[in-house]
Each structure stands twice: as structure tokens, then as C-alpha cells.
Amino acid sequence: MSDFSFALADYIPTGMPQYNGNPLIECLPKILSDIDVVRRVGNLPAKPDEAERALDPKLRGHGINRLKDVVIPFEIHLRLEDLFSQLIRYGYTGRNPLCASSVRHRLPSSAEIKGHGFMSTAETMTLIGLSGMGKTTALSSIAKLYPQVISHSKYKHRIFIETQVVWLKIECPHDGSLRGFCTAFFSALDAALGVEKYTRRGITGRSISVMLQYISQLCKTYFIGALIIDEMQHLCSSRGGQDRDKLLNFFVTLSNDAGVPLVYVGTNAMLPLFSGVLRNARRAAGMGPISFDRFGEDDPFWAHLVSQLWAYDWTTACAPLTEKLLSRIYDLTQGNTDFLAKLLMLAQRHAIWEDIDSVTPAVLQQVYDNQMRFLHKPIEALRSGDPLQIADFEDMMPTKDQITQMMNYDLARRADRTHLSLITQAAIVPAAETTDKPATKAASRPMVPLAEGAVASVHFAKGEDVQTQLEQRGWVTKDSAW
Incomplete structure (x- = not known):
């Protein structure tokens, strides 16, 4: 594939002073309104239509696949x-290729140049949510609003021959390995540029x-505007956590040194x-996380989504959507x-195969x-509303519940550590009292008071509020701050 398949740079002023005079930004499509x-x-x-519903059942079966292509934008898509x-745009403000600091920064030996003046403006965005809620589909649709590769030749009567990879x-590799990540990067770059060069x-x-x-x-050479890293949960299964930590550290380095938004x-x-290392958590919260959680039954957006999809009905007698x-x-x-x-989709196929006129509640249940037996356990867990059942499917747990669980675990861990210290002190004090010398006052006091009978139970019960359990044991009061 040659360069003629790339978008040719067309520079349009943005109206924002911080973007003016930067060819990497002015070549991007105009900033869109919500509409x-x-x-x-x-x-x-x-x-x-009626003519299509009258077609042969085999043909109508192919039409059902059209449902997969439906994208209904909601407020979260606008955000x-x-x-x-x-x-993308703010990330490019620190990498203006017409500035001397950016030119020096792109040199292969720039790591050895001290004080070259480059300062990264890269931010990080986190897109998180339940499996199957359309995160990847939404982001892919938005990324495609931008040409992936732009070819530059001249900017304001100045020779400027560069290839810009916008996104x-x-x-992430399924095992979270560093080598797998590198291979995936080189392969994606080759696919964007239409070459077979970097993977080899x-x-x-x-x-x-x-x-x-x-x-x-390579991120510097091609002015990569945003690096989208999908399936980040695979890093949780990396070997011993070594590759995971190295990869997370590399992402921070890439953002700081190469100036690439993530x-x-x-x-x-x-x-x-992102719960253990401050800089990872700080990066993940850079532009505020966007969460795709499941719809509530009374959510008007849910009713709107169902009504839109319901119109794609290939049964012979399209039934109205009732309560x-x-x-x-x-x-x-x-x-x-x-x-x-x-x-x-499964309900329509069943109706067509069984020569049923329309989709009914009985057809849906059947x-x-x-045909959805593999999904029964996660759906039953969501239906129960029990956090313990939902926790068995980590990628199904609502974001706010996952964060609460992490905080409760951390609180319990710190309380258990404090209680172990108190038990140790209780074992040491009697020995000190048997000596002829009066016991000296401890240099530091316990973090929480030891209540009578508290030693008997050290661990915490699952599914119960940790703060309440601490108060019941007398380890903290309601006004205690952790």
C-alpha cells in the first residue's frame, strides 16, 4: 500500500490560540458539535420493510445480522x-514539529541530550465498564472520525514532509507479556502504514x-496522537506480575518521554x-474515567435502545413492543x-426456523x-443484585461496587495489620512486668484501642461493611478517620 491511500493534510485554523501554528493539529478535522x-x-x-419480510426464510436469516451494525449514540458517546x-489536540501542543525543542526531542539520541526543552502535554483517558456494554465499539466509532494516517508535504510555503499517525x-496480549505487547504494537503500526516492515x-x-x-x-517519528490500549484487564493475569509492572511503568515513560496520550x-x-501505585492511579484518572455500566430497568435510555433495535424485525408479522x-x-x-x-437475534432466528409469526415473551424465554445457557450464571448474578455473586464475574461488577470492594479490602488489611501489632504488644507487656525495673512507657501508642474480647476474632466476614465490623469490635469509633 502506498502513500496515496493516506489522507493529505489540509490545514484549517481551529480558533483556539494554543492550537494555532501547529500543523499536527490544524490538519485534523474540525471540532464537532454534539449534533x-x-x-x-x-x-x-x-x-x-414488508417486501423484505416476505422473502425466503434463508434470506431473512441473513438480514438479521444487520442488527450487529446498529449503533445508538447516547450522552456517554458525546462525552x-x-x-x-x-x-489528541492537547497532546500535540507540546510536540509542535516547528519548534526547536520538538525537533531535538525526536532525535534518536535525544535521551542523551539534557535540557532540550521538551515538556510532555500528554494526558491519559480511561474507558472502563461491564463486558458487553459497547466500550470498544463506541471508541472505534469515535476514533474513525479522524483519518488514521495523514501525509504532510508543505505547511504555509514551508517544506514539511512527514507522516502522522493520528491514532x-x-x-493487550492475553497473557499480559511484554513481548506480546511489542509484537502487537509493531503489527498495528504496519497495518496503519500499509507496510510489512516493523513487525519483522x-x-x-x-x-x-x-x-x-x-x-x-517510533511514537516520536510518526507523531502518534493517541495510543489506544484495549483489553487492559489481561494485564491482571501476567506472569507473576513482573511483566505487568514493567508494562505499566513503560506506559508512564511513554507518556512522559515520548509525549504520547494514552x-x-x-x-x-x-x-x-491502578490501586497500588500512585503514579499509575494518577495517570488513570487524568481526564476522568468514563464508565459504561449496565442500564437500569426504568432508565428511559434503555427503553429507547430496545425500541430502536426492536424495529429490526425480520419475522413475518412484526409485533409491537409492549410493556x-x-x-x-x-x-x-x-x-x-x-x-x-x-x-x-436468536429469538428472530428461532421464530423463522419454527415458522412462528412473531417474537413473543414465550419465544424469548424459550x-x-x-440457547443462552452459557450466560445464565452471570445474568442470574446480576438479577440477584448480590455483590458476592456478581464478584464471581469481575468484569460484570459495576464500577462503583468494584471500587468500594477495593477500598473495603484495603481497610480490612490495614485493620488486620494493626490488630496483629496489638496482639504482639499484649504478649510483650506481661514479660516486662516480671522484671524488677518498672515498665517503661512505649515509644509509640497503638493506632486503635484494643477492646475486650477483640483478640478472639481477627478476620472479617465477607459481604458485611468493614467499618461496621471495626466499630463492633471496638477497634475504631464512628468518628475515627483512616
Whole structure:
């Protein structure tokens, strides 16, 4: 693939002073209004008409797949587009290629140059939420509002021959390994540029450290505007945590040294990645996390989504969407958009195969019972509302509950550590009293008072509020601050 497939740079003033005179920003599409975002992100394929519903059942079965292409934009899509727009543009303000500091920064030996004047303006955005809620689909639709690769030749009568990669999306390897990440990066860059160059060079006898340095240099060379890292929860399963920690550290280095904005995407199972190290947590909260949680049954956006998808009906007699149907659909999907699409598609196929005129509550239930068995446990956990059951499926737990669980665990761990210190003190005091010398006052006092009978029970019961358990044991008072 040659350069003619790239978008040719067309420079348009943005109206923002901090963006003026920066060809990497002025070549981007104009900043969109909310109405423009809805029109361009949303996708409503042609709905089946009476003629299409009268087609042969085999043909109508193919039409059902059109449901997969439906994208209904909501308020969260508008917020995501706005933050992604800011992320890319502000990240480029510190990498203006016409500035001497940026030119020096791009040199392969820039790491050895002290005081070259470069200061990163890269931010980090975190997109997190339940599995199947459309995070990746939404971000992919918004990223495609921008040409992935732009070719520059001249800027304001000045020769400026550069290739700019506006965004690059990669998936974390399933084992969270460093080598797997490097391979994924080189492969994604080759696919964007239409070459077979970096993947071959990257995997041929190079050490991990050399490949990581190579990635950093390529980010500078191609002015990568945003690095989208999907399936971040895979890092939680990396070998012994060594590759995971090294990779997270590399992301911080990439943001600081190469000035590349990062977009973390994953299920709620990735939250523990940012709970232990301050700089990782600070980065993840850079532009504020965007959370895709499941819909509530009374959420008007849920009713709107179901009504839009319900119109894509290839059965012979399209039934109207009633309250009874809406209630049954929610019960069988629990507000998960992926479960919703699967249920409707499977129900229509069943109706067509069995020569049933329309989708009814009975058809929905039969399809759920027979064809969605693998999803019964997670759906039943969501239906129960029991945090302990939902916790068995980490990527299904609502974000706020996952964060609360992490905080409660940390509080319990600190309390157990404090209680162990108190037990040790209780064992030492009698020995001190048997000596002829009066016992000296301890240099430091316990963090919490030891209540009578508290030694008997050290650990905490699951599913109960940790603060309440601490108060019941007398370890803290209601006014105690941790």
C-alpha cells in the first residue's frame, strides 16, 4: 500500500490560540458539535420493510445480522468524543514539529541530550465498564472520525514532509507479556502504514528493552496522537506480575518521554492495576474515567435502545413492543447491550426456523432457556443484585461496587495489620512486668484501642461493611478517620 491511500493534510485554523501554528493539529478535522457527533457516530442500517419480510426464510436469516451494525449514540458517546478530541489536540501542543525543542526531542539520541526543552502535554483517558456494554465499539466509532494516517508535504510555503499517525489501537496480549505487547504494537503500526516492515524487525533477535526503546522512538517519528490500549484487564493475569509492572511503568515513560496520550480500555477487572501505585492511579484518572455500566430497568435510555433495535424485525408479522415484552427483555438481559442484541437475534432466528409469526415473551424465554445457557450464571448474578455473586464475574461488577470492594479490602488489611501489632504488644507487656525495673512507657501508642474480647476474632466476614465490623469490635469509633 502506498502513500496515496493516506489522507493529505489540509490545514484549517481551529480558533483556539494554543492550537494555532501547529500543523499536527490544524490538519485534523474540525471540532464537532454534539449534533454532528450524533449524526456521524450513530449508525442505523436500513430497516426491513414488508417486501423484505416476505422473502425466503434463508434470506431473512441473513438480514438479521444487520442488527450487529446498529449503533445508538447516547450522552456517554458525546462525552467520550469530546474528551478524545481534547486528548489528541492537547497532546500535540507540546510536540509542535516547528519548534526547536520538538525537533531535538525526536532525535534518536535525544535521551542523551539534557535540557532540550521538551515538556510532555500528554494526558491519559480511561474507558472502563461491564463486558458487553459497547466500550470498544463506541471508541472505534469515535476514533474513525479522524483519518488514521495523514501525509504532510508543505505547511504555509514551508517544506514539511512527514507522516502522522493520528491514532493507533492495540490489544493487550492475553497473557499480559511484554513481548506480546511489542509484537502487537509493531503489527498495528504496519497495518496503519500499509507496510510489512516493523513487525519483522521487531521480533528478530531483539531484547525486550531494545524493543521498548524502539517503540518509543517510533511514537516520536510518526507523531502518534493517541495510543489506544484495549483489553487492559489481561494485564491482571501476567506472569507473576513482573511483566505487568514493567508494562505499566513503560506506559508512564511513554507518556512522559515520548509525549504520547494514552487511552486505557478494559472491563472493571482492570481496576486493581491502578490501586497500588500512585503514579499509575494518577495517570488513570487524568481526564476522568468514563464508565459504561449496565442500564437500569426504568432508565428511559434503555427503553429507547430496545425500541430502536426492536424495529429490526425480520419475522413475518412484526409485533409491537409492549410493556410485557419490554419487562421480559430486561429480565433476560439485565440491561446489558450485548445480551440484548444476542437475545433479539436468536429469538428472530428461532421464530423463522419454527415458522412462528412473531417474537413473543414465550419465544424469548424459550430462546433464553435453550440457547443462552452459557450466560445464565452471570445474568442470574446480576438479577440477584448480590455483590458476592456478581464478584464471581469481575468484569460484570459495576464500577462503583468494584471500587468500594477495593477500598473495603484495603481497610480490612490495614485493620488486620494493626490488630496483629496489638496482639504482639499484649504478649510483650506481661514479660516486662516480671522484671524488677518498672515498665517503661512505649515509644509509640497503638493506632486503635484494643477492646475486650477483640483478640478472639481477627478476620472479617465477607459481604458485611468493614467499618461496621471495626466499630463492633471496638477497634475504631464512628468518628475515627483512616
